[in-house]
Amino acid sequence: MSTLIVIAKAPVPGRVKTRLQSEFTPREAAALARASLVDTLCAVQFAPATRRVVVLEGAPGPWLPLGFEVVEQRGDGLDERLAAAFEDVYDGTPMLLVGMDTPQLRPELLGFEWHGYDAVLGLTDDGGYWCLGLRTPDPRALVGVPMSTDHTGRDQLRRLLALGLRVRILPTLRDMDTPKDAAYIADEFPSLRVSRLYRRLQHSAHPGLLFEQALGGTARVVATGIDGRTVPPLSEVERWTAPADEVDRLALSRCEGPVLDIGCGPGRIVTALAERGIPALGVDVSPRAVSLTTSRGAAALHRPVQDPLPGEGRWGSVLLMDGNIGIGGDPADLLRRCAELVRPDGLVLVEVDPDDELDDSTPIVLRSSTGRHSTPLPWARVGTRALIRHARTTHLHPTEDWRTPHRAFLTLRRTA
Structure with missing residues (x-):
């Protein structure tokens, strides 16, 4: 029999599984870490052992099952922490230490006989190792071994053999x-547990997270209706991140400053306005979009359009480019908000769907090339005639309907 040790971090968002955060939020990554830890502890709980110990960084939580002792981690680097764990837990019996990153671990893997061996090592396919066993603690077996590299497992094995240990x-x-x-x-x-949670998270991503991935270029994201039919909102990310094109400039020539760009995305429109010397501000709910806009030297604010905004009632023009009339799924409500933002004779310029009669307020689902699906996102797609109908409930009066071969626009002016 032996002592089984699990070395772990408390699953706190932002402090565990940071590499998962390329596709998951810090909270989701922490939830996956917690599920992985619980799976690991369950395997250890049912493996034959004289003692079961968690050597922990952080505070224990409800994820810790009965029957485990808790020892606080000490030491600077991971090599020192591992060496200290063996020293602090040793009670005369052989010790096998596992991490929290192999939830597929089964009890039978841990129930081997130590007869004839001084040390045990289980490698991982990324070059590290998932377990290390020592019959007696010896800092020389660990301190100085490079950790978190693609050759840590090989280096650890060489160290054990250099000490003359018989390694299983x-x-x-x-x-x-x-x-x-x-x-x-x-x-x-x-x-x-971690697999079940992973599958749930795959189909319940926050839309904002997938939008951030699309803007950051870490994944291709498309939008579909609930029925799976592809819809345009995210089909032109490359155009959004490029400088303003000829059609954009044609639209901006109609603007009266100062200009508020709602859903500014990566800021091509606000940047183009600034280059013309027209005061402009972009607003967006995406932190990455705001960061990209400000990195271009333009002004942007991280805020929903329905929240209080600077200069309410004094903007010369409000823009809803790239189909942003769909934000929130209620075009009439969004137009009413725009009417509050512009000055008494101000303009609202809306890029509409080329299909004049389209009036679709079906929620959309964002789907990432990494396999994640978002929860339904309220959205609308409207053509010119539909938007004119929605505008009847506002103080906005249509003044110009114009289009290019692939894009359509409607300009409205606020009236008493």
């Missing part, structure tokens, strides 16, 4: 460090 090698496992790792584990081990 356990099967190679896959760590859950990246989104691809999480997808692999969910496919290969579907009954795990």
